[in-house]
Amino acid sequence: MSIRAHFAPIREIPKAEQGRHVLASVTFTTTASLTLTEHGSPDLAIPMADGPAQEFREVWTVPGRPRWAIRDDLAYAHDGQYLFIAGLLPEQDVYTPPVRKLYEKAFALVNHLGYAHIFRMWNFVGDIVGANAEGMEVYQDFVQGRAQAFETYKGRGTAHMPAATGIGTRDRGIAFSLLASHQDVPRHVENLKQTPAYHYPKEYGPKPPSFARATILGDALYVSGTASILGHATVHQGDVESQTRVVLDNIAHLVSRENLTAQGIDDGHELKDLRLIKVYVRHASDIPAVRAACEEACGTGVEVKYLNVAVCRDDLLVEIEGIVPGREWAL
Numbered sequence: 214m215s216i217r218a219h220f221a222p223i224r225e226i227p228k229a230e231q232g233r234h235v236l237a238s239v240t241f242t243t244t245a246s247l248t249l250t251e252h253g254s255p256d257l258a259i260p261m262a263d264g265p266a267q268e269f270r271e272v273w274t275v276p277g278r279p280r281w282a283i284r285d286d287l288a289y290a291h292d293g294q295y296l297f298i299a300g301l302l303p304e305q306d307v308y309t310p311p312v313r314k315l316y317e318k319a320f321a322l323v324n325h326l327g328y329a330h331i332f333r334m335w336n337f338v339g340d341i342v343g344a345n346a347e348g349m350e351v352y353q354d355f356v357q358g359r360a361q362a363f364e365t366y367k368g369r370g371t372a373h374m375p376a377a378t379g380i381g382t383r384d385r386g387i388a389f390s391l392l393a394s395h396q397d398v399p400r401h402v403e404n405l406k407q408t409p410a411y412h413y414p415k416e417y418g419p420k421p422p423s424f425a426r427a428t429i430l431g432d433a434l435y436v437s438g439t440a441s442i443l444g445h446a447t448v449h450q451g452d453v454e455s456q457t458r459v460v461l462d463n464i465a466h467l468v469s470r471e472n473l474t475a476q477g478i479d480d481g482h483e484l485k486d487l488r489l490i491k492v493y494v495r496h497a498s499d500i501p502a503v504r505a506a507c508e509e510a511c512g513t514g515v516e517v518k519y520l521n522v523a524v525c526r527d528d529l530l531v532e533i534e535g536i537v538p539g540r541e542w543a544l
């Protein structure tokens with residue numbers, strides 16, 4: 214029995230399916246907060262919706278009964294097999310040192326609680342392509358702090374870097390959530406059409422981003438936030454329809470048998486297998502065109518959430534993430 218997620222309306226208290234328990238939730242709403250719900254589970258709220266129509270919650274459920282706690286700027290939940298941690302950092306002049314400190318604290322907790330494997334991270338970065346007080350781009354400032362924290366997590370290698378998303382919000386400040394497993398060993402996957410993000414050249418910033426393109430845990434495949442990047446270069450600047458097609462092609466290739474078998478994984482999927490799809494669109498006016506392309510590629514029977522936020526390079530107009538669920542998810 215594995216960890217699972219589903220989307221839910223934000224008005225109801227997070228609920229689990231029969232025989233399972235809520236681990237934690239992430240609420241896509243209009244203001245940031247890190248709280249425990251009235252049933253006790255952690256909820257990270259992120260300002261990413263432009264109004265009630267875009268608000269939703271992602272609820273993570275697990276087989277075991279979790280323990281929950283909140284301490285200063287971190288909240289966590291764990292059931293013996295899976296751990297969720299979320300953190301919130303208010304707006305700063307410069308992010309590298311406080312991001313490093315917060316992420317190191319989270320990684321120390323991962324180790325202390327005995328969950329050896331981080332398999333998915335989300336990084337919510339307000340004003341992501343804006344400048345910090347010293348003129349450095351906020352995303353690069355964040356990436357540097359996170360990279361320093363990862364070096365203290367398991368040394369300088371990249372083999373432990375999980376699937377991730379690093380995306381803008383509609384406010385300032387940074388938040389994150391992560392998932393780690395106690396026993397299940399994740400398998401991190403690259404996309405042979407894209408340079409591994411941790412090998413991006415210095416032109417994108419002093420430190421490369423610390424993430425893998427996808428992670429397999431059990432029989433689920435977690436697809437990182439994916440943009441219109443081939444090799445390490447943005448393609449189709451200013452053309453949202455072409456960018457969306459490249460994003461969908463990138464994901465189709467990432468999950469394909471061709472890409473997975475080339476990395477020693479005997480499996481293969483299609484875009485239509487994706488669930489829990491989130492689409493981040495820089496300009497609200499582009500949402501209809503992006504939606505049409507996604508429906509054509511992924512089918513209309515799948516619930517897709519659209520959020521109007523900035524992406525981590527100012528020439529990227531759209532980014533997509535999702536999960537190919539395990540066979541027992543029944544989504």
Ligand SMILES: C=C(O[C@@H]1C=C(C(=O)O)C=C[C@H]1O)C(=O)O
Pocket residue numbers: 336356377378379380410422423424437438439440442525532
């Ligand atoms: C879009 C890209 O990166 C984004 C930034 C990420 C991060 O910094 O964690 C992860 C995935 C994407 O959300 C990319 O570099 O391809």
